[in-house]
Amino acid sequence: MAAFHAVRLPATHLPGGISVNQSPSNRNPKTVIRFGYGSSKRNRLVSVLASQGDGNRNENSLSAVEVKKILEDSPLLPKPLSSNQLAETVSNGSRVRVAYQGVRGAYSESAAEKAYPNCEAVPCEEFDTAFEAVERWLVDRAVLPIENSLGGSIHRNYDLLLRHNLHIVGEVKLAVRHCLLANHGVKLEDLRRVLSHPQALAQCENTLTRLGLVREAVDDTAGAAKQIAFEDLSDAAAVASAKAAEIYGLNIVAEDIQDDTDNVTRFLMLAREPIIPGTNRLFKTSIVFSLEEGPGVLFKALAVFALRQINLTKIESRPLRKNPLRASGGLKYFDYLFYVDFEASMADEVAQNALRHLEEFATFLRVLGSYPVDTTML
Numbered sequence: 001m002a003a004f005h006a007v008r009l010p011a012t013h014l015p016g017g018i019s020v021n022q023s024p025s026n027r028n029p030k031t032v033i034r035f036g037y038g039s040s041k042r043n044r045l046v047s048v049l050a051s052q053g054d055g056n057r058n059e060n061s062l063s064a065v066e067v068k069k070i071l072e073d074s075p076l077l078p079k080p081l082s083s084n085q086l087a088e089t090v091s092n093g094s095r096v097r098v099a100y101q102g103v104r105g106a107y108s109e110s111a112a113e114k115a116y117p118n119c120e121a122v123p124c125e126e127f128d129t130a131f132e133a134v135e136r137w138l139v140d141r142a143v144l145p146i147e148n149s150l151g152g153s154i155h156r157n158y159d160l161l162l163r164h165n166l167h168i169v170g171e172v173k174l175a176v177r178h179c180l181l182a183n184h185g186v187k188l189e190d191l192r193r194v195l196s197h198p199q200a201l202a203q204c205e206n207t208l209t210r211l212g213l214v215r216e217a218v219d220d221t222a223g224a225a226k227q228i229a230f231e232d233l234s235d236a237a238a239v240a241s242a243k244a245a246e247i248y249g250l251n252i253v254a255e256d257i258q259d260d261t262d263n264v265t266r267f268l269m270l271a272r273e274p275i276i277p278g279t280n281r282l283f284k285t286s287i288v289f290s291l292e293e294g295p296g297v298l299f300k301a302l303a304v305f306a307l308r309q310i311n312l313t314k315i316e317s318r319p320l321r322k323n324p325l326r327a328s329g330g331l332k333y334f335d336y337l338f339y340v341d342f343e344a345s346m347a348d349e350v351a352q353n354a355l356r357h358l359e360e361f362a363t364f365l366r367v368l369g370s371y372p373v374d375t376t377m378l
């Protein structure tokens with residue numbers, strides 16, 4: 001990734017995040033450049049109107065070409081990595097680089113910073129891109145939201161775990177506090193629709209229904225905030241973090257809009273190599289396996305843990321994507337993968353014996369990782 005340098009603008013311009021709305025807003029046929037303060041003066045915006053269309057240029061106005069140049073050069077909002085850019089990024093070798101899906105202000109970015117304080121969080125357009133960035137040594141880790149206390153498991157991310165050969169080396173739990181963000185001057189009664197990640201929309205079901213807002217799912221919460229700001233929308237809001245409000249210069253119309261105050265999302269940290277599991281602290285092991293069809297087979301599989309007093313913290317069944325349907329005796333059966341998390345380290349003999357036992361009758365078994373439990377109290 002190219003080294004980022006501060007954009008030097010004429011003295012009349014102020015430091016801070018830059019967001020540029022290139023398409024004339026429906027309220028004002030001009031290009032609006034917003035300077036969101038990076039400082040504590042959150043949400044204070046200085047808008048510089050660049051003349052467009054009427055041809056008049058004042059001392060602050062910028063031509064469309066200059067606006068495009070600012071947009072292309074603005075390093076304060078690093079553009080998410082796309083898969084074809086992967087070949088161009090190189091690690092600067094100093095800080096842990098952690099790839100996440102989304103843009104600056106996404107909860108995944110906050111999870112990366114909680115797991116690896118002072119890391120270099122690298123935004124990626126797709127989850128697959130984040131995984132590939134790790135596999136191709138462009139970053140050191142990837143962070144992946146895997147489940148939420150309200151919305152349950154993020155199923156497609158379980159499938160991702162199997163599609164890539166990365167190892168789970170840690171977990172982090174993040175208290176997610178959703179805000180309703182809109183452009184300054186937009187009131188609650190002006191809103192008709194709301195944009196956000198499907199998980200965020202699901203976690204705020206009651207509030208959004210009470211407000212009568214039409215849901216529009218996008219790739220990530222911060223991306224929704226960025227879209228609201230860049231398109232200068234006056235009828236739409238985003239469900240995103242307070243951090244996203246600051247980055248994109250949006251107003252927080254409502255705070256803590258999730259249906260349950262205890263809204264926690266669990267993220268996994270992924271690496272090219274597994275960590276060496278220890279027994280010096282509470283560990284968790286995540287596995288995935290498949291079984292032959294038959295009465296009591298799943299009971300047998302779970303018994304290998306129960307008989308050894310190993311506590312399971314999660315079991316998730318997913319269709320076996322390769323051959324989900326199996327014909328047998330004129331009937332068709334769904335074949336399943338089972339994802340199980342249990343509270344033991346692979347350094348523990350009891351865990352090793354349990355997996356050796358499971359291996360005797362599982363048709364497929366893979367250890368996704370054995371890693372420390374995040375015991376932070378939220």
Ligand SMILES: O=C(O)C(=O)Cc1ccccc1
Binds near residue numbers: 105106107148176219
């Ligand atoms: O979209 C984001 O900000 C993410 O990081 C994914 C997500 C969405 C909702 C809750 C937690 C994580």
